Amino acid sequence: MNRIEKKFKELGQARKKAFIAFITAGYPSLQTTFRLVKEFSKIGVDIIELGVPFSDPMADGAVIQEASQAALKKGVNLGQILDLVKRLRKEVDTPICLMTYYNPIFCFGEEKFVRRASSAGVDGVIIPDLPLEEAKGFMKSMRDFHLDTILFVAPTTTPRRIKAIAAAARGFIYYVSLTGVTGQRKNLPLGLLARLKQIKKITAKPVCVGFGISSSRQLRQIYKVGDGAIIGSAIVKQIKKNLNNKNLVKNVARFVADLKDV
Numbered sequence: 001m002n003r004i005e006k007k008f009k010e011l012g013q014a015r016k017k018a019f020i021a022f023i024t025a026g027y028p029s030l031q032t033t034f035r036l037v038k039e040f041s042k043i044g045v046d047i048i049e050l051g052v053p054f055s056d057p058m059a060d061g062a063v064i065q066e067a068s069q070a071a072l073k074k075g076v077n078l079g080q081i082l083d084l085v086k087r088l089r090k091e092v093d094t095p096i097c098l099m100t101y102y103n104p105i106f107c108f109g110e111e112k113f114v115r116r117a118s119s120a121g122v123d124g125v126i127i128p129d130l131p132l133e134e135a136k137g138f139m140k141s142m143r144d145f146h147l148d149t150i151l152f153v154a155p156t157t158t159p160r161r162i163k164a165i166a167a168a169a170r171g172f173i174y175y176v177s178l179t180g181v182t183g184q185r186k187n188l189p190l191g192l193l194a195r196l197k198q199i200k201k202i203t204a205k206p207v208c209v210g211f212g213i214s215s216s217r218q219l220r221q222i223y224k225v226g227d228g229a230i231i232g233s234a235i236v237k238q239i240k241k242n243l244n245n246k247n248l249v250k251n252v253a254r255f256v257a258d259l260k261d262v
Contacts, residue, residue, distance in 0.1 A: 002095075002146050002148065003093070003095035004097070004124050004170075007046055008172065008227065011228075017226070017227060019047075019228065019229065019231075019260045020208060020210075020229065021049065021230075022051060022235065023048075023050065024053060024067035024236055025051060025071065026053060026076030026080070026081070027071045027239060028070065030080060030081075032239075033050070034088060036249055036252060037096070038092055039249055039250075039252075041094040042253075043256065047228075048095070048097070049096075049097045049098075049126070049232070050097070051064060051067075051232070052104055054068060054072075054100065054101045054103065056101070063233040067239070078100070078113070083120070085117075086121060096122055097122070097123060098122055098125050098126070099125075099126040101127065101128060105138075110141060111141060114145050114147065117145075123147065123148060124147060124171040125149055125150065126152075128152065132164060135168075139168060139170075142170070147170075150170070151165045151168060152174050152175075153166075153173055153175050153207075162202050163202055166199075166202055169205060172208050172227065173205055173207045173208070176211050177209050177211045177212050193224065193225050196225040197225055208226060208227055208229060209226045209229050209230065210229070210230030213234075216258075216262040234255075235255070238252045238255045
């Protein structure tokens, strides 16, 4: 049982939902990311998702794209992020996932990546542009090293395909709330909760909702049906807001704590 499975088991027993926080690794610096992850762990964030900066993102909105570009300009790469996780594991036991596109893994080398991720203490990997049909070899390597491959379900995914994805997914299923990119929205998409209910009838695996989630009100709505929610752009926006503030980590952690405690 890895950290993600253990976390959902604990949450289930306590009848609680997973609060998952996303930040772009290396924005504004790797050291700040290190401090943010430590602080998120202290305030009880259930799972931390580190975005691997990439030049050609297909799922990220303007806020995360800007953060990724800033990190890339500083030379932040996958190897450095794996080293960061390894350092964090000396102080943090919170489940950590990497959200990355496939290109950085391909360039790094699949086998090398899986081995390094495992030894560093990564728990799961989310890859928006790697479809199930092309992921089987990678997923087998991940399973061999007790790492979770977290797969996406979208509003357009058919029931038959949801079954296939649910059978293969490990850790949790990432439900994309809308047909679009990440970014803050005032309201949840119409029919979201009904769609979640349909998915929950198909699989017993945890289903967490991401894309466009940015407020306590939205979290409370999702928690009625889903097993958790991912908030990213709203947190990254707070980081940007505090770039010139010496209390950046403290201020961002307070923002996250206020959202988490709904």
